[in-house]
Amino acid sequence: MYIPHTPSERDEMLRVVGKSSLEDLFSNIPEKFRFPDLDLPEAVTEMEVEEQFSDLANANFACDELVCFLGAGVYDHYVPAAVDMLLRRGDFFTAYTPYQPEISQGTLQGIFEFQSLIANLTGMDVSNASHYDGATAAGEACLSAYHHFRGKRPRIILSGAVHPHYRETIHTYLCGFEDIEIIEAGMAEDPAYPQRLADMVDDQTALILVQYPDFLGRVFNFSELGQVAHEHGALMAVSANPISLGLLTPPSEFGADFVVGEGQPLGIPMNFGGPYLGFFATRDELIRKISGRLVGETVDSQEKRGYVLTLTAREQHIRREKATSNICTNQGLMALAATIYLSLLGKGGLRELAELCYHKSHYAAQQINQIPGYQVDSKHVFFNEFVVNCPNDPLQINEFLLNEGVLGGLPLGEYYPELKTQMLIAVTEKNSRESIDLLCELLKEAAND
Amino acid sequence: MTEPTIYELSSVGRRGFRYPSPDVPESVLPKEFTRKDLPLPELSELDVVRHFTHLSRLNYSIDQGFYPLGSCTMKYNPRINEVTARMPGFMLSHPLQPIETVQGNLAVMFYLQECLKEITGMNGVTLQPAAGAQGEFVGGLIIRAYHKFNQDAKRTKILVPDSAHGTNPATSTMSGFEPINIPSDKRGNIDLEFLKSVCDGTTAGLMLTNPNTLGLFEENVLEVIRIVHDAGGLVYGDGANLNALLGITRPGDLGFDILHINLHKTFSTPHGGGGPGSGPVVVAEKLVSFLPDPVVAIVEEGDDETPPLYGFVKPEHSIGRVKSFHGHFGIFVRALTYILVHGASGLRNIAEYAVLNANYMMELLKKTYTLPYDRSCMHEFVLEGIWHDVPGVHALDIAKRLMDYGFHPPTNYFPLIVKEALMIEPTETETKQTMDQFVEAMLSIAKEARENPELLHQAPHNTPIGRLDEVKAARDLVLCCWRPDDI
Numbered sequence: 001m002y003i004p005h006t007p008s009e010r011d012e013m014l015r016v017v018g019k020s021s022l023e024d025l026f027s028n029i030p031e032k033f034r035f036p037d038l039d040l041p042e043a044v045t046e047m048e049v050e051e052q053f054s055d056l057a058n059a060n061f062a063c064d065e066l067v068c069f070l071g072a073g074v075y076d077h078y079v080p081a082a083v084d085m086l087l088r089r090g091d092f093f094t095a096y097t098p099y100q101p102e103i104s105q106g107t108l109q110g111i112f113e114f115q116s117l118i119a120n121l122t123g124m125d126v127s128n129a130s131h132y133d134g135a136t137a138a139g140e141a142c143l144s145a146y147h148h149f150r151g152k153r154p155r156i157i158l159s160g161a162v163h164p165h166y167r168e169t170i171h172t173y174l175c176g177f178e179d180i181e182i183i184e185a186g187m188a189e190d191p192a193y194p195q196r197l198a199d200m201v202d203d204q205t206a207l208i209l210v211q212y213p214d215f216l217g218r219v220f221n222f223s224e225l226g227q228v229a230h231e232h233g234a235l236m237a238v239s240a241n242p243i244s245l246g247l248l249t250p251p252s253e254f255g256a257d258f259v260v261g262e263g264q265p266l267g268i269p270m271n272f273g274g275p276y277l278g279f280f281a282t283r284d285e286l287i288r289k290i291s292g293r294l295v296g297e298t299v300d301s302q303e304k305r306g307y308v309l310t311l312t313a314r315e316q317h318i319r320r321e322k323a324t325s326n327i328c329t330n331q332g333l334m335a336l337a338a339t340i341y342l343s344l345l346g347k348g349g350l351r352e353l354a355e356l357c358y359h360k361s362h363y364a365a366q367q368i369n370q371i372p373g374y375q376v377d378s379k380h381v382f383f384n385e386f387v388v389n390c391p392n393d394p395l396q397i398n399e400f401l402l403n404e405g406v407l408g409g410l411p412l413g414e415y416y417p418e419l420k421t422q423m424l425i426a427v428t429e430k431n432s433r434e435s436i437d438l439l440c441e442l443l444k445e446a447a448n449d
Numbered sequence: 450m451t452e453p454t455i456y457e458l459s460s461v462g463r464r465g466f467r468y469p470s471p472d473v474p475e476s477v478l479p480k481e482f483t484r485k486d487l488p489l490p491e492l493s494e495l496d497v498v499r500h501f502t503h504l505s506r507l508n509y510s511i512d513q514g515f516y517p518l519g520s521c522t523m524k525y526n527p528r529i530n531e532v533t534a535r536m537p538g539f540m541l542s543h544p545l546q547p548i549e550t551v552q553g554n555l556a557v558m559f560y561l562q563e564c565l566k567e568i569t570g571m572n573g574v575t576l577q578p579a580a581g582a583q584g585e586f587v588g589g590l591i592i593r594a595y596h597k598f599n600q601d602a603k604r605t606k607i608l609v610p611d612s613a614h615g616t617n618p619a620t621s622t623m624s625g626f627e628p629i630n631i632p633s634d635k636r637g638n639i640d641l642e643f644l645k646s647v648c649d650g651t652t653a654g655l656m657l658t659n660p661n662t663l664g665l666f667e668e669n670v671l672e673v674i675r676i677v678h679d680a681g682g683l684v685y686g687d688g689a690n691l692n693a694l695l696g697i698t699r700p701g702d703l704g705f706d707i708l709h710i711n712l713h714k715t716f717s718t719p720h721g722g723g724g725p726g727s728g729p730v731v732v733a734e735k736l737v738s739f740l741p742d743p744v745v746a747i748v749e750e751g752d753d754e755t756p757p758l759y760g761f762v763k764p765e766h767s768i769g770r771v772k773s774f775h776g777h778f779g780i781f782v783r784a785l786t787y788i789l790v791h792g793a794s795g796l797r798n799i800a801e802y803a804v805l806n807a808n809y810m811m812e813l814l815k816k817t818y819t820l821p822y823d824r825s826c827m828h829e830f831v832l833e834g835i836w837h838d839v840p841g842v843h844a845l846d847i848a849k850r851l852m853d854y855g856f857h858p859p860t861n862y863f864p865l866i867v868k869e870a871l872m873i874e875p876t877e878t879e880t881k882q883t884m885d886q887f888v889e890a891m892l893s894i895a896k897e898a899r900e901n902p903e904l905l906h907q908a909p910h911n912t913p914i915g916r917l918d919e920v921k922a923a924r925d926l927v928l929c930c931w932r933p934d935d936i
Contacts, residue, residue, distance in 0.1 A: 004879070010805070029697060042792050043794070044789055046529045050533065058553065059552050059556065060554055062539070068543060070545055073773065091506065091509075091510045092505050092508065093526070093720075094526050095510040096516070099518075099860075105507035107508055107722040119929045121487075132725075135773040163773065169769075169771060172770055175768070176622075245484070247478065249481070249482050262773070273773070274725070275579070275780060287928070296923070310919070310923050331724040332721045332722035333721030340497060343465065343497045344465040347489040348464055349464065356469075358476060359476050363474060433472040
């Protein structure tokens, strides 16, 4: 399909290599297993394939048709037109990892700016070039902490209010280290949260990981927790929603050693789960202990400023079996999307966006709380997401909403059995007052249904 | 010209994007949680568009020219893939939507799973791994889970040939194994005697890259697999080089137990300047129940009138999740688009022409550059980037000089078993004319190396920037262009 050879070119090339046919090139392959008949559909043309995929895409009910109140780590934010227009430049998306800095300065400077924006957004000193997603960034934080203490502190404490997928990923990431003990603590409805976590830190603890805002939308001050962790010589990692940091106190002020998170809200479409972007920021002192690519500033022989991959001695291709992680690339194009997005929004835009999410979600929470049968958990500060206790099964309520073109919040029972009547509702700048009022109307009807 | 950073381009009070005013009453955030300062730059939309346009022009890319970076399969990235992946029904769907609302997405994943199983001759597949390295990690964890399930706890060693990918040893360690290095013989195959001598009850598995990083098909592959299986180990295939095998042979038929696939290499999804990739893992029947959670399956059979209902299923002895949600869905759409426009015979053509191109270039270059393993290659080949008569000129100099000729250099200094390696992978999408021009440049560089080596040492001369001081970068360590306390 994309092979340019004419028959005469093919024949000439075969002559040069001394073969009489294309088949002849494969005489090394065991004959019995050579040239299998693949049971695949007949090839189609570009026109036909576009139609096939159009049909598949149309078989979905996506958020071009639905009003979305579903979040849980992935948010329906507006992506400014310029983001994707720039990503479509072939010189960005058809390049590879910048192994040759002289002809990769675009990618390298882009990553350097990404690192700068993430460091400033999280309030940390430095950021790496990115990870696969929020879950793997959290997994790498655990690995970094474990290796930082050379395996001498085997305990990792996970807040039960960290995204369930992140916790599962961390368990998988660490299962190769038999001595590591992962403790999950401070479950959803614990009134002593997050103090409960502080009580568990001891001198065997390498890391304590919390989420900000947490999976249930709540915003806690982790200053004391950070202090207790440090008193015991342990590290604290905070997984944060980057949009919330446009408004909320950055985790650096709570004494976070690692700030990680899911970068999807920064100009990346929801895309049914990926590709997304993991970010990872830390303090200067820990930079040599973390995994992932780093881009640093330097000069060429004419003293011209330029950028290179640096501290590569930590990486798998040099250290081989001694490397602490096998990660090769970063999430290049997604990091570029976030860089463009943050550059466009800037200081004023990100603050405005975060405030919009805050005001709209609070309006939604107040309205829903007034509907008979529904209670919003209002004990805690929240940002763009909150838990609603429903008068009947949230799955049924969602079915009712869906029939009216509304994608309801996440039923929490699947992740927290004790919360089976609760639903997690997210609100973004894309939800107008009208759509919030519609949601309330429908919730009221669903209660009586 | 040096492009300023976004922080240098910033002007106080400038805006690049505006939001509607709040249409709801404002709420107050407690002071304790309110951020005092937000140190982000301030630019106009045009500032941003120009800046990133300038940056893009400092990059070399497949769209600009030949990119024979060995082991990376830098083939053309078809534009229709970008169109299908951006269809709103796909792009605007949330990963936690009820399955009834995302049957189109699940159908894409299901078809892709079926195609990958058929192409590789395997029985089960996970699409979840985010990249090749993560696919390898999943492979390592499956090996671990399998032996653990069989209460075979003494299997602690993974055998890694010296011609394997650089990630393999790190992956073994991360999965809790001890990597054991296996040497290659004179033909670039695995040293069978050595392999036999280390295979025993402690062998968890072998990580075999085939074709290996020399671009050579392992001639004793059936014997290698038999030896490892006889010892009770599993054979993991690094599928980074699958482009050479499409429709030619199926790793499952050869006896591999696990294989990861790089959709961003073999199936043409863009490399994106270093990600996002996608690294599905296919496995043989006995390992299907260990796959990561979740996989897509038919949960309700359809009939003539209603299509089947697709849903997510957790394999019985699953190793668990390796990331959030279900994998890089946007990449799945691109890869499936690519598979469907090729069909079975089109896929076989890909491998045929990738291998023809590599052999053609190898033939033209081997008289001037030493070819340490002189036999038919698959999709890539490795030359030595050094000559006895000009010992001062290195592979790095050749690589840098190639940029002056308008080409991306081959992979250099890898694999480690070739002195000053230059690893060349043309891919099937390049014309004879392009390859002839590259060969001409390589021959002329070989001449320059003897006549004017300084020209090579100082190269590149025609790039936006010269050779960069990497020692200074690591010593002075500037990783962030602006900090609040800089002002």
